[in-house]
Amino acid sequence: MHMRKSTLVFVLCAGLTACESEAEREREQRREVQAKSSVAPDGSIHLTPGQVRTNNIQTSAAAEEDVAPGISVPGRVKPRAGGESGVFAPFAGRLVADAAQVPRPGSEVREGQLLGEVEQIFPASERLQIRATSIQLQTGIDQARQEVDLSQKELDRARQLYEGGAIPLKQLQTAEFNVRQAQSKLEGTEHSKAEYDAAAVQQSEQRRTAIRAPIAGTVVSVDLVGGQQVDPAKSLLTIVDTSTLWIELAVPESNLPQIRRTASAEISAPSNPGRIYTGRLVNVGATVDPQNRTVPVIFSVANGDKGLRLDMYVEGRIATGPPQKTTIVPASAVVSEQGISSVFVETEPGVFRRRIVTAGARQAGNIVILSGLKPGEKVVSLGAQALNSETLKSLIPAGEEGERR
Known part of the structure; x- marks a missing residue:
């Protein structure tokens, strides 16, 4: 009888201990969630110096610069007029060319460079x-x-x-x-x-005539193999002079009056965001695309660094007025979601608050801020997306967050 009582007491104690341990684990999980949630009730994000370093959060002051108002439009890279040439055989015959002599797509050729010979044989x-x-x-x-x-x-x-x-x-x-x-x-x-x-x-008698490159440039297509029969109507190679290219921007017809006096544009490619090319106006198209109501406006760009490639997508910024004092921030500082732009302002060391702003055009790797921010205010230039994720996480109830773990 005494042994049964002792066993019962032991089981009850073990059960109480297990319950207390489970409750303690739940409290610990809530404490972990609360500790990891660095968003204060007022919406500001509080980070320790260690958290700032771990998340590589960097800030920079919003600057004030003279920026001309303008429009940003999409465009494509095209060969300039006279900058593209096909290579044709002078008459029908058999192509004589060394494999090492035939250029490959992407290779450079000189004007007058020997590409092969065509041998004419009478039928x-x-x-x-x-x-x-x-x-x-x-x-x-x-x-x-x-x-x-x-x-x-x-x-x-x-x-x-x-x-x-x-x-x-x-x-x-x-x-x-x-x-x-x-x-x-x-x-x-x-x-x-x-x-x-x-x-x-x-x-x-068999007659041979040399085939030479008509212009200097980059070979973009090749259909030339030694021994093949060639026809004077078929192109053997296509060469494009890529040192100077044309940028065809699609400007909405409603913006044409604004760019009437423009002479240049800033051209950038998403594949190389740090590089800005200066385009000189060549021509404003005379027709409107009936599908998207845009007019082709062509600018000539020097491409000495070969950073632009044919048919590459680019963005062009055309000034529409004189320069004005404008607030700008790095493009990486602006977070856009559902058509709303915002930045994270550091109000005091380690404290960041999300602020909705009105973003304007891109300007050489920066974005113009039309309203919502003043020059000199510190914004998160690196790590804004991480802070935005932290803000979104604060909208999840603590219990739900714990259950997901």
Whole structure:
């Protein structure tokens, strides 16, 4: 009996201990959630110096600069007029080219660089025609010789008759004239055949002509293999001069009055955001795209660093007025969600507050802030997305967060 009581007491104690341990674990989980949630009731985010370092949070002061108002529009990289050239064979034939001589797509070529040779070979039908004409000319020579022989015999007979007094002198002279005429015809026929045969020999021989690069630039397409049959209507290579390219910007027709006096634009590519190219106005299109109601506006850009590539997507910023004092922040400082832009302002060391702003155009890696921020205020320039995630996490109830763990 005493043993059963002792066992019962032990089981009850163990159960109480297990319950207390489970409750303690739940309290510990809540404390962990509360400790990790650094968002205060007023919405500000409080981080310790260690948390700032761990999350690599960096700040910079909003700057004030003279920035011209403008519009930002999308565009594409195109070859300039006269900066693209196809390479064609001068006549049909067989291509003669060393594999090491044929350039590859992306390689650079010089103007006049030898790319290969095309070898012209006359078809059998043309060679048969040449032979038939030669035989015809030879037949004419044979006939002319027969006429010479016949006229010579007539002359010999006329001389005998004249010496015998049977014919007058005039008839003898006629026979002599006929001989000279027949000989002249024979000589002419022989000369014509000799000239034709010489030309036919030269024409029927294989003729090679060099194929050279018409311009200097980058090879963008190649359809050139040694030994292939080529046609003068088919392009063998396409070369583009990429040192200067055209940027075709799609400007909404409603913005045309604003850019009427523009002469330049700032061009940037998302693939290389730190590089800004200066474009010089070439032409404003005369037609409107009926689909998106935009007008093509072309700018010429020097591409010495080869950072721009054909058909690359770019963004162009065209000034629409004189420079004005404007607040700017790094583009990485602006967080955009559902059409709302915001920045995280450091109100005191380690304390950050989300602030909604009105963002304007991009400006050389920065974004213009039209309202909501003053010059000199510190904003998070690196790590804004991490703070935004922390803000969103604070909207989840602590119990739900603990259950997810």
